[in-house]
Every structure is written in C-alpha cells, then in structure tokens.
Amino acid sequence: MEILELKDIQGIIIRGYSNLPAAAFLLLRISDPTLAKKWLHVVSPEITSGEERKPELALNIALTFNAMAALGLNKQVLDTFPLEFEDGMITKHKQLFLGDFGESAPDNWEWGGKNTDEVHILLMLYATDAGALQNLQDKHIAQLGRYGLSEVTKLDTSVLYERKEHFGFQDGISQPTIKGLSRQDEPENMVSTGEFILGYKNEYNQYTPTPTAGDKDAAECLPPSKAKLGKYDLGKNGSYMVFRQLKQDVELFWNYMQKSTQKENGESDAKEMVKLAAKMVGRWPGGAPVIVCPDEEIKDHNNDNKFDYRSVDELGLRCPFASHIRRSHPRDALDMDRLASMKVANKHRILRRGRSYGQPVTEEMKPQDILQVKDIQGERGLHFICFNADLGRQFEFIQNAWVNNPKFNGLHDERDPIIGNHHYPSDHKTTGTFTIPDKTLRKRFTDVPEFVTVKGGAYFFMPGIRALKYLSCL
Known part of the structure; x- marks a missing residue:
C-alpha cells in the first residue's frame, strides 16, 4: 500500500476539520502577481497539513486555472492541466453537464459567474469558535492589499443542530474512506487514494494524469514525474476542488x-x-x-x-x-x-467537505x-465542497x-x-x-x-x- 505524504497534503482533504466548527471562505482576486507570489511565500508556513490531527486553527489555499496563469505558469505547464479544470463551470457545454439553467444559470451567479469579478484564490479559514475565527480573518484580510490581493467576497458558514442541513436531514453520513489512511471500513467503501489525491494509484490501478513542470525551480521544489521523464510533478499531493454555493x-x-x-x-x-x-x-x-x-x-x-x-x-x-x-x-x-x-x-x-451557511x-x-x-x-x-482527482470522471459524471x-x-x-x-x-x-x-x-x-x-x-x-x-x- 502506498504511504501518504501527509506533511505535503493540505489538511482539509484529509481531516475535514470536524473539531473546528467555525469557518469562513475568502474569495480573492490577484491585482499584482509579483506581490501575490510574495503573499504565497509568507502565508505558506501557516498552511495546515494533513499531518496535524486536531489543530486549533486551520488555513488552506486553493487556486483557479486563471490564478496560476496570472502567477506566471507558462502555457506549456498550463497545458498539462485537464481541460475540465481549464474550462471551468460557466461555458455553455458545462451548463449542460452540470444542469445550471433557470435561476441557477451562471448569468445569475453572485460570484464566479459571467457577470462577476474573476476569482483567483480561495483562502479557507477554520477555528474552534467565532472569536478565534474573527481574529484569524482580521489578520489575513488586513494584509491583502499589501500583497496585491483584493477580496471578491467572503462566504460565512453556520453550525446546525446535530449535523443537519437546512432541510432538516442529517448530512455527511456516506463518505468514502481513503485506503492510504489508517482508518478501516467495509471493503466496498475503501477507495484508492488516487481517486482523490494526485500522485497515487486510482481504482484503475493507474496514476491519474497530473500537471508537470520542467524548469530549475521545479527541480528544486517538486518530486520527479512518474509519467514524464525529465519533468517534475506539480500535482503530487494535490487535488481538484469543486466549490458551489447552493441556496x-x-x-x-x-x-x-x-x-x-x-x-x-x-x-x-x-x-x-x-x-x-x-x-x-x-x-x-x-x-x-x-x-x-x-x-x-x-x-x-x-x-x-x-x-x-x-x-x-x-x-x-x-x-x-x-x-x-x-x-x-x-x-x-x-x-x-x-x-x-x-x-x-x-x-x-x-470527498465532501462542505459547510452550511445562514x-x-x-x-x-x-x-x-x-x-x-x-x-x-x-x-x-x-x-458544497468536494475533492476529486478527475473532475470529468468524478464530479461532472455524477x-x-x-x-x-x-x-x-x-x-x-x-x-x-x-x-x-x-x-x-x-x-x-x-x-x-x-x-x-x-x-x-x-x-x-x-x-x-x-x-x-x-x-x-x-x-x-x-x-x-x-x-x-x-x-x-x-
């Protein structure tokens, strides 16, 4: 069995932070790529990894395709990402795939849509209570302008009675168990690591295609690619996240x-x-x-x-x-x-990692x-937040x-x-x-x-x- 590199995997993928009921999601836009890269460098030590079992605070970061282009990834590297990720959610053919018509059409969205400010970065913040979360938010919001970032919107969350969602039904019961973790489950519910995290074998006993880079900095920071000789695995220990706000x-x-x-x-x-x-x-x-x-x-x-x-x-x-x-x-x-x-x-x-709001x-x-x-x-x-290694075969197929x-x-x-x-x-x-x-x-x-x-x-x-x-x- 493959051993997960928990220290390199962001914690929300592994843990879900059930011990951190207070959460907020900041959607950010890059206005100055040079300063934004400095922000990534400064904030990286605060990122919560999958190795931390019960942190009192947690911070994780995710990026859109356009964010990585804005940060300076060249076309050769960007082309190694899947088309589903590059296309996003709001093209006409994605409307058919996802069923976003009527009031749910991207023309009507409040963020991420056709008539809204572009989103580049998702900053996910978690804490044990509202006070600790407010302090964490204040700290990070205060430094956005200094690093060439602006807030598109902030999405708050709420904690509901007995793990229910707003219609009144208990939520989060059926989740797959990742084979690479120590937790055991019924064999039918144990799913290969590579279905959710890149760089590990999936249910086909293969490695899901992963983005790669080949420059000097990649050689210093990233592990060698298992599929492309002379390239380095930009996707290793990463995952694709689907985020949809559902009223x-x-x-x-x-x-x-x-x-x-x-x-x-x-x-x-x-x-x-x-x-x-x-x-x-x-x-x-x-x-x-x-x-x-x-x-x-x-x-x-x-x-x-x-x-x-x-x-x-x-x-x-x-x-x-x-x-x-x-x-x-x-x-x-x-x-x-x-x-x-x-x-x-x-x-x-x-893997579902969503939170209620309102x-x-x-x-x-x-x-x-x-x-x-x-x-x-x-x-x-x-x-609604979920993780998968193949957007087309997993979330979009469902x-x-x-x-x-x-x-x-x-x-x-x-x-x-x-x-x-x-x-x-x-x-x-x-x-x-x-x-x-x-x-x-x-x-x-x-x-x-x-x-x-x-x-x-x-x-x-x-x-x-x-x-x-x-x-x-x-």
Missing part, C-alpha cells in the same frame, strides 16, 4: 411536501409529509436509510451506511430509483453484477416547526450521468428531486416529477419545483504544500 429554499421544500400529502379534507398529514421527503432524499431526517426503514424512522439505524440497493430492493419499492442518495452513489444498483457495480461506482466517488429556520429544523414560521427571512444553504439524467436507472423523465435542475431548454418545462414505485399502484408526484439554486461556483486546484512553494517562486 436552499426550506419554505418551498416543506410546503411542497405538505401540499402533496394532505388529506382529502385538506388537513396536513405530518407522517406522510415527512415520509415523502425521506423517499426523495433516501434517508429519514435522523439519517436512517429508507432502504433499511422504508415506512418509518428507526433511530437505531440513524448512522447506517452498510446497505445495498438491488440485492434487497430491485424494484425500488423501499428506496425509489430517483431518490437523491440512490442516484448520487448507486452502490450495487448499476446494470451489472454486485461486485462489478460496486467497483464502477467507486470510480465516481467524491441561520436555520428553527433551531432543530423539525418540519412542523418550520411550517409554523411565517414570513421566513434571510438566505440559507450549503457551500452531475451529468446520475443527478440530472432523466433516464437514470430505467426512469423515463425524472431528475434528482432534491438538487436536480428542471429548466433544461430541451425539456420545455420548469418543474420535475418523482415516482414512488409500489406493488399495486405507484405514486407519481408532479410539478416538483427546484428546492436548490446555484448562487456561485468555481473549480480550484489545491496544490501540495511543496507545489505552493514552487508557485511562489515563479
């Missing part, structure tokens, strides 16, 4: 569930309302998977993640084919035998409590082939009911459908609105710490 319309979500399940006399049916939401998500609010608990939530199963689909639910009677978690990670349900399906699914995994509608986010709130104010949502594919797993016309986009120009409609199969008569829900709207986004490269040193010396 969640909590009021719309629960109003739809209530209206769609109300009794004939117009009264609300609380049990059926929550059950419909659970079928769409694939888990109950507490986290129990509907494949295990199809009719009601059982708290003893709230953290269950060891389950299959086809072996116990081939017809989707427990967990509908269109549900969010079934299509974002199909496990054994692909059109092949169980082992082959698990192997294929693991070639499309991502205040919850109610403290515990119980559906009935949310529905009692009148005139809900403020914006809330998720800063979005295109699974999340927004209306014919996923034999379906006819259904996209992801939670995060899917229903404004595709080819569809000539603006709402979706969701079907719950049944042995007798299936239940089909129509006019499903979009509960999630993209407010901004970008692809970043999070270099290894040695690679950041190299970039500061260009």
Whole structure:
C-alpha cells in the first residue's frame, strides 16, 4: 500500500476539520502577481497539513486555472492541466453537464459567474469558535492589499443542530474512506487514494494524469514525474476542488411536501409529509436509510451506511430509483453484477467537505416547526465542497450521468428531486416529477419545483504544500 505524504497534503482533504466548527471562505482576486507570489511565500508556513490531527486553527489555499496563469505558469505547464479544470463551470457545454439553467444559470451567479469579478484564490479559514475565527480573518484580510490581493467576497458558514442541513436531514453520513489512511471500513467503501489525491494509484490501478513542470525551480521544489521523464510533478499531493454555493429554499421544500400529502379534507398529514421527503432524499431526517426503514424512522439505524440497493430492493419499492442518495452513489444498483457495480461506482466517488451557511429556520429544523414560521427571512444553504482527482470522471459524471439524467436507472423523465435542475431548454418545462414505485399502484408526484439554486461556483486546484512553494517562486 502506498504511504501518504501527509506533511505535503493540505489538511482539509484529509481531516475535514470536524473539531473546528467555525469557518469562513475568502474569495480573492490577484491585482499584482509579483506581490501575490510574495503573499504565497509568507502565508505558506501557516498552511495546515494533513499531518496535524486536531489543530486549533486551520488555513488552506486553493487556486483557479486563471490564478496560476496570472502567477506566471507558462502555457506549456498550463497545458498539462485537464481541460475540465481549464474550462471551468460557466461555458455553455458545462451548463449542460452540470444542469445550471433557470435561476441557477451562471448569468445569475453572485460570484464566479459571467457577470462577476474573476476569482483567483480561495483562502479557507477554520477555528474552534467565532472569536478565534474573527481574529484569524482580521489578520489575513488586513494584509491583502499589501500583497496585491483584493477580496471578491467572503462566504460565512453556520453550525446546525446535530449535523443537519437546512432541510432538516442529517448530512455527511456516506463518505468514502481513503485506503492510504489508517482508518478501516467495509471493503466496498475503501477507495484508492488516487481517486482523490494526485500522485497515487486510482481504482484503475493507474496514476491519474497530473500537471508537470520542467524548469530549475521545479527541480528544486517538486518530486520527479512518474509519467514524464525529465519533468517534475506539480500535482503530487494535490487535488481538484469543486466549490458551489447552493441556496436552499426550506419554505418551498416543506410546503411542497405538505401540499402533496394532505388529506382529502385538506388537513396536513405530518407522517406522510415527512415520509415523502425521506423517499426523495433516501434517508429519514435522523439519517436512517429508507432502504433499511422504508415506512418509518428507526433511530437505531440513524448512522447506517452498510446497505445495498438491488440485492434487497430491485424494484425500488423501499428506496425509489430517483431518490437523491440512490442516484448520487448507486452502490450495487448499476446494470451489472454486485461486485462489478460496486467497483464502477467507486470510480465516481467524491470527498465532501462542505459547510452550511445562514441561520436555520428553527433551531432543530423539525418540519412542523418550520411550517409554523411565517414570513421566513434571510438566505440559507450549503457551500458544497468536494475533492476529486478527475473532475470529468468524478464530479461532472455524477452531475451529468446520475443527478440530472432523466433516464437514470430505467426512469423515463425524472431528475434528482432534491438538487436536480428542471429548466433544461430541451425539456420545455420548469418543474420535475418523482415516482414512488409500489406493488399495486405507484405514486407519481408532479410539478416538483427546484428546492436548490446555484448562487456561485468555481473549480480550484489545491496544490501540495511543496507545489505552493514552487508557485511562489515563479
């Protein structure tokens, strides 16, 4: 087994910083490349590595493709980065891949879009509490101008009750376990290091293509490339980051569930309302998977993640084919035998490191409590962050082939009911459908609105710490 160079890997990839609940993300623009490189040199010693298990503060840095061009990487080196990274998120063909139409179209984004200031650098700050985070922010914001950097926007985060997201469902249960780490897991959930971190073998038992450089400074800072003789591995211990700000319309979500399940006399049916939401998500609010608990939530199963689909639910009677978690990670349900399906699914995994933002509608986010709130104010949502070694094969594949594919797993016309986009120009409609199969008569829900709207986004490269040193010396 390959040994991970944790000292050179930025910590957010490895740890997730669950012990640091306070976080903020600064999106920066380079106005003076020479000064920006000095900033990289100055701030590099503060970068938190994967070797630090429980830091009290954490700082990590990621760069867009245009940032590395601005810093002085020549075309020969830039051409070694994948096209998906260079293209970014906002071209027309990426709209089709990612499903960014309607209100989620890049024309409407608040940052990273077609009509916003260009983003170059993502500075990620984490702390044990709000006071410590404020001090960390103040320190770094104060020196931006001195180093030729300007703030495009600052994205704050929030801590929600019992690890929930704003719709009220426990989040972050299903994550792949990196094989190179000491943590052990079920064999089916152990995924090769090279699926998430460059410079290590992936699920194909190969090295994912990685950017390279060949100048004198590269020879001094970077390890030799394993694929290109005479070149040095700029990508080693780095990863590609997807960052998307997703606004969640909590009021719309629960109003739809209530209206769609109300009794004939117009009264609300609380049990059926929550059950419909659970079928769409694939888990109950507490986290129990509907494949295990199809009719009601059982708290003893709230953290269950060891389950299959086809072996116990081939017809989707427990967990509908269109549900969010079934299509974002199909496990054994692909059109092949169980082992082959698990192997294929693991070639499309991502490491999620997101944080919520905005205040919850109610403290515990119980559906009935949310529905009692009148005139809900403020914006809330998720800063979706994930890491993968191959943007096209991992994140973009999931979005295109699974999340927004209306014919996923034999379906006819259904996209992801939670995060899917229903404004595709080819569809000539603006709402979706969701079907719950049944042995007798299936239940089909129509006019499903979009509960999630993209407010901004970008692809970043999070270099290894040695690679950041190299970039500061260009």
